[in-house]
Amino acid sequence: MEINNQLAIYVVSDSIGETAEQVSKAAISQFNIQDYDIRRFPFINEQRQILDLVEEAKHENSIIIFTIVKDCLKGFLVEEATKNNISIIDVMSPILTGFTKVIGTEPKREPGIIRKLDEKYFRKVEAIEFAVKYDDGKDPRGLKKADIILTGISRTSKTPLSMYLAHKHLKVANVPLVPEVPVPKELYEVSSAKIIGLTTNPFKLIEIRQERLKALGLKSEANYASIERILEELEYAEGIMKRLGCPVIDVSTKAVEESASIILEIFREKGHKFSNGKSF
The missing domain is CATH 3.40.50.2300 (Response regulator)
Known part of the structure; x- marks a missing residue:
């Protein structure tokens, strides 16, 4: 030829x-x-x-x-x-x-090791971008796409936990619970199996909120950091979490890593599968 x-x-x-x-x-x-x-x-x-x-x-x-x-x-x-x-x-x-x-x-x-490493990297980037996009209840539509939904009152480590779990390639959205703000309907439309409630000790929370006010240049005696306001918020959040039927974690004495470990253990016990194919 x-x-x-x-x-x-x-x-x-x-x-x-x-x-x-x-x-x-x-x-x-x-x-x-x-x-x-x-x-x-x-x-x-x-x-x-x-x-x-x-x-x-x-x-x-x-x-x-x-x-x-x-x-x-x-x-x-x-x-x-x-x-x-x-x-x-x-x-x-x-x-x-x-x-x-x-x-x-x-x-x-x-x-194909380098390709696998690249895929792993891009999954992490995607999860971090997801956490930023759906942080603090910015867009409730993201709740249905999330692997994990964190909910709780202000200063219960929702954002730090979302970012920490995102580095493990999990898509996390979080929703703040504020008595004056209606809970997004999407939170009731998703499975409670992927929702984690966050709570804390009220006196520990007073300290955290006072420090937050100082950092913002505001007076520490503002209503945001008062025991009455905090107890009201905690009671309101407890009612919402009971209605959702979700597990609740007290983060008052826990580092972010410890709280994240508990969250993953909860999902491991449930045999829950995430969008990245992982099960814990």
Whole structure:
């Protein structure tokens, strides 16, 4: 069979093949050549796939550049390409060998690790953006999309807990409970299984609110930090939480990490599954 003079660059990978493709483009740009075709063959995990692409490549003016990390598949690809006089370039092995010498341990040889890390990172970013968007009851529509809904009166750690749980890739919305402000109807429309109520000791809360007022340059004796107001709010919130039928956590003596751990334990006991596929 007559071989086409166009250069066919076979990009072969046991992951998505993006690394090998970028390397190929960088390399070919150094040559004065326009007649070439880069073809990506991702997720190669069987010898049969290698045989098929080699069979195609041997009838062309071709070169194979690959990022296969599994030794058995890599060896088979090199053997078949060599047998058919096809030029072949291993992108990863020289790099892995260099790192092995410096680090002193063998590589995992697991395909697509960087892609998995990227996906994990973007899930976290998405969860953080969600927590910011639906913080402090800004948009009640987010309650139906949330993995966890936190509710409680002011200064019961709703926002810090939302952000902490977001770093664990969970979508958290929070709703403040204020006697003068109607509870959003969406809070009653979602399952109580994903709602956590937050409460606190009234005298501890007085201290926290007084410090908050000072930070804002306001007088510490304002109604916001009075025992009467705080008891009224706590009683109101308790009634709402009973109506919702949700678990309630006292955060007065707990660090954010401890409260978050209790929340996750509650969901673990329920066998609840979150939108990221995790179950606790």
